[in-house]
Amino acid sequence: xxxxxxKCALLATMIAKHKWGTPITEEDLLSLSAxxxxxxxxxxxxxxxxxxxxxxxxxxxxxxxDKSNFDKLADVLYHECRWEAWEIETRLKHYExxxxxxxx
Numbered sequence: 244x245x246x247x248x249x250k251c252a253l254l255a256t257m258i259a260k261h262k263w264g265t266p267i268t269e270e271d272l273l274s275l276s277a278x279x280x281x282x283x284x285x286x287x288x289x290x291x292x293x294x295x296x297x298x299x300x301x302x303x304x305x306x307x308x309d310k311s312n313f314d315k316l317a318d319v320l321y322h323e324c325r326w327e328a329w330e331i332e333t334r335l336k337h338y339e340x341x342x343x344x345x346x347x
Contacts, residue, residue: 297312
């Protein structure tokens, strides 16, 4: 269960620090996230995130959230990270399909 919690910590930081058109590097993301001393797992999770549909990989510049796939990100936050629907709605401000999202 470590990987999902590290993944959720990285995603929470990405959402909190998200600025359109501004990717976050691996080092910056890991230093800002609540991952404790679990850097090896966090580096592996960061590498895995690069291929997720809700992430855009910008090469050496880092990764950023892809707002066109916020529905997939919302599902991960709800099912894997155990966020409540209201929290997702509050924090994913640019997710225009939230009112129609099916949380099952």
